[in-house]
Amino acid sequence: SNSVFVCMPLGDITDGRKIFFWHRPTPGTRKKKEMWSSGGAPSVPALLALSFALALALGAAHPPPIGPLVEAGVIPDVIDAFRPSVAVDVRYGRTVVVDGRNIRPSASAKQPFVRIHGRRRPSCDLYTLIMMDPDAPSPNDPWEREWLHWIVVDIPGGFDATKGKELMPYAGPTPPIGVHRYVFVIFCQNETLEGIKSPEARGKFKTRAFAAKNGLGLPVAALYFNATKESTGLNKLEYDRSRF
The missing domain is CATH 3.90.280.10 (PEBP-like)
Structure with missing residues (x-):
């Protein structure tokens, strides 16, 4: 399967602006850019990448409670x-x-x-x-x-x-x-x-x-x-x- 790279600032996750996902191309294909905005839905790989990136960002920014x-x-x-x-x-x-x-x-x-x-x-x-x-x-x-x-x-x-x-x-x-x-x-x-x-x-x-x-x-x-x-x-x- 193709790897997914998430390219966006954290603020883009919550303010409704467009978020881009870059997919690593397989041999013989061109790089594909997928766009997700408030009017569309992300692919499964893109959604998983977004969830992972968001969890990392929020985990680092917000220490767990005691x-x-x-x-x-x-x-x-x-x-x-x-x-x-x-x-x-x-x-x-x-x-x-x-x-x-x-x-x-x-x-x-x-x-x-x-x-x-x-x-x-x-x-x-x-x-x-x-x-x-x-x-x-x-x-x-x-x-x-x-x-x-x-x-x-x-x-x-x-x-x-x-x-x-x-x-x-x-x-x-x-x-x-x-x-x-x-x-x-x-x-x-x-x-x-x-x-x-x-x-x-x-x-x-x-x-x-x-x-x-x-x-x-x-x-x-x-x-x-x-x-x-x-x-x-x-x-x-x-x-x-x-x-x-």
Whole structure:
């Protein structure tokens, strides 16, 4: 099938003006331009392209609300209530992390792609990413809350987490029992975190204390996914200190 390219400013979606879709031609054919205005209807490929482009644009412009975080207890178990001001994109391969989604430990074993859709500006040009499990070792008895899975600081806004400084390397989820929440929290940095040290242990980490110690304030974004134990060898490694 032919690929579709959407060529329009976001404002054209809602004000009734014409929207153009360019189709990549197949061999031996000429490029085709399809026009959609208020008096016509788009083709199926064009409509799918429009929906995808609109979702991306709106997702970046409008961070998700904190309601799902409150319902899941992430607020107040991990962080206090905050006003989201940036959007964050977290993906394990083709699997997109959204609040409450169930993701298998084997699918999240490798470090995810994380991009913070923030703008570089004097008041906040760098970000901190923390990933933790507040349900360790068991949701009914989380005596090791929070289990730290990942920390990256000094991430430039608009870039992925690999552009930052990793304080704690990524460790994939391996929940031993029950449904565990795996939470990503984003903080705004006012400056580079010079001289910051890596936490001594993963267990009993405190996101609030880390933020307060480093002057990070309240989060600017957060999301979580759920995971449960799989019948694989992955879970035999859970909380084995020797691997850290």
